[in-house]
Amino acid sequence: MNQKNEEYRKEIVISSISSPIRPPIQMSLENFDVGHGIGKGQFGNVFIAREKTSGYIVALKSLSIQELIKANAERQLRREVEIQANLRHPNILRLLGHFHDDESFVLILEYAAKGELYKQLVNSGRLKEEEASRYIAQLAEALSYIHKKHVIHRDIKPENLLIDLNDEIKIADFGWSVHTPSRRRKTFCGTLDYIPPEMVEGKEHDEKIDLWSLGVLCYELLTGTAPFEEPGNTATYKRIAKVEFTLPDHLSYDARDLINSLLQRDPKRRLPLKDVLKHPWIRKYKKTL
Numbered sequence: 001m002n003q004k005n006e007e008y009r010k011e012i013v014i015s016s017i018s019s020p021i022r023p024p025i026q027m028s029l030e031n032f033d034v035g036h037g038i039g040k041g042q043f044g045n046v047f048i049a050r051e052k053t054s055g056y057i058v059a060l061k062s063l064s065i066q067e068l069i070k071a072n073a074e075r076q077l078r079r080e081v082e083i084q085a086n087l088r089h090p091n092i093l094r095l096l097g098h099f100h101d102d103e104s105f106v107l108i109l110e111y112a113a114k115g116e117l118y119k120q121l122v123n124s125g126r127l128k129e130e131e132a133s134r135y136i137a138q139l140a141e142a143l144s145y146i147h148k149k150h151v152i153h154r155d156i157k158p159e160n161l162l163i164d165l166n167d168e169i170k171i172a173d174f175g176w177s178v179h180t181p182s183r184r185r186k187t188f189c190g191t192l193d194y195i196p197p198e199m200v201e202g203k204e205h206d207e208k209i210d211l212w213s214l215g216v217l218c219y220e221l222l223t224g225t226a227p228f229e230e231p232g233n234t235a236t237y238k239r240i241a242k243v244e245f246t247l248p249d250h251l252s253y254d255a256r257d258l259i260n261s262l263l264q265r266d267p268k269r270r271l272p273l274k275d276v277l278k279h280p281w282i283r284k285y286k287k288t289l
């Protein structure tokens, strides 16, 4: 199946699921042949599934309503659905639709056939500069798309990034995304490695926090560890606040230059996304289209 009519098929399925013109067809589990589990999350599991009429492969993310209520996370989920349903970009995992019964809320998501970037990183230790450069370029495109819609992701890290069959990266979890400007209300759960200095100090933050995370991610893809990684949270906080990191010798000059221009304490001094896309480390690996 070539790319063109694959995209066409996708549009058919998607428009049938969530076209703004016709009321969205109310989907339920009966519309899918549900396959094996492909992942476990805080609120539930993800299954591979095939939509019966179109044969289209999707990921069904089933979330326990009880768990969502217990964690007071239903508002965050509503925001995630609102934001992700309206985003259309090759490097953002599509939310094709959703339905619920009295136990679970099910998200119908695009299937990313090569799984989590995080697992790739754990298996290979660190990526080759060419591979990391391609992923960073794709992420910079996706981030500039969401920033133009005044959305910030706030949680760019390997655990939230998936890879599809064509080695395209997909931003997959918008649970922490908000409209700019914003002040974080809930405590951050999960790794602190990606939090920028302004968030460590609880200051107001804007879309430039995604530039910081892009720098942290670039460092982690190329070295296999996060730049401010420490056993304890307070030690991590301290190093983030002082922007204390060292670049290993094996990194090329251009890679070091891009990381240094993103990991700037002052958000205004971070390299804007349009300049990231023109950076020598990005251009030298861009396959000539």
Ligand SMILES: CCc1cccc(CC)c1NC(=O)n1cc2c(c1)/C(=N\C(=O)c1ccc(N3CCN(C)CC3)cc1)N=N2
Binding pocket: 038, 039, 040, 041, 042, 044, 045, 046, 059, 061, 109, 110, 111, 112, 113, 114, 115, 116, 159, 160, 161, 162, 172, 173
């Ligand atoms: C687990 C649920 C969860 C919780 C929190 C955040 C996220 C986003 C990453 C998620 N995942 C999520 O929403 N997901 C939406 C998704 C999705 C996850 C997914 N694919 C996979 O998870 C996956 C995993 C492993 C895989 N194989 C591993 C072994 N290889 C040899 C062959 C390929 C192939 C696909 N496609 N859409």
